[in-house]
């Protein structure tokens with residue numbers, strides 16, 4: 001409990017994960033979350049096979065690289081504000097010519113207006129200090145009629161969802177995954193109140209859905225036709 005509180009407090013204070021956290025994350029947490037991130041990679045490449053995709057808060061690059069492997073005609077930019085994360089991700093992705101990692105804060109995405117075909121993000125939203133700015137920045141760079149899928153942890157799920165997750169992961173892994181989600185995300189109730197209200201203050205206000213999927217909450221945001 002004390003450790004969990006410490007990690008949560010650090011996340012509020014630090015948008016970027018400190019080096020020791022990056023090393024532990026790369027070594028342990030990623031292994032547990034990789035199954036659900038592979039499913040996310042698959043669902044993205046079913047939707048988009050070419051163009052330019054941004055992974056916001058790409059961390060050590062696992063998701064960006066899995067997408068790059070499956071969609072060689074897609075160019076992927078992983079964006080992260082931690083130098084250490086960008087360094088590790090660039091090393092992890094060096095074999096793939098279609099994935100690049102850049103140091104940047106998502107409140108200022110280094111891309112032109114209406115130039116991006118898809119945005120994804122996993123486990124980063126709860127770190128954002130200025131989430132409305134990040135969402136509006138995603139809106140700015142996306143082309144018309146395209147989407148951003150922002151995934152983050154969700155806990156205290158409704159009972160049917162708990163059963164589904166237990167069937168999928170087995171009870172032990174479910175327990176570990178929900179522990180991680182508790183440290184990296186928000187309560188189900190918070191999504192349906194505060195986060196819903198927050199999205200209503202962004203440029204995606206008329207075009208968003210919240211969907212529980214792969215054990216994550218997915219904010220499915222659409223930029224309308226322009």
Ligand SMILES: C[S@@+](CC[C@H](N)C(=O)[O-])C[C@H]1O[C@@H](n2cnc3c(N)ncnc32)[C@H](O)[C@@H]1O
Pocket residue numbers: 015016017030056057058059060061062063079080081082085104105106107121122123124127128129184
């Ligand atoms: C928990 S890690 C998740 C990494 C990766 N997406 C994954 O699923 O493993 C969150 C990442 O978001 C990054 N981050 C937080 N706020 C950010 C911001 N405003 N702009 C860019 N990256 C950010 C952190 O540096 C960190 O690498």
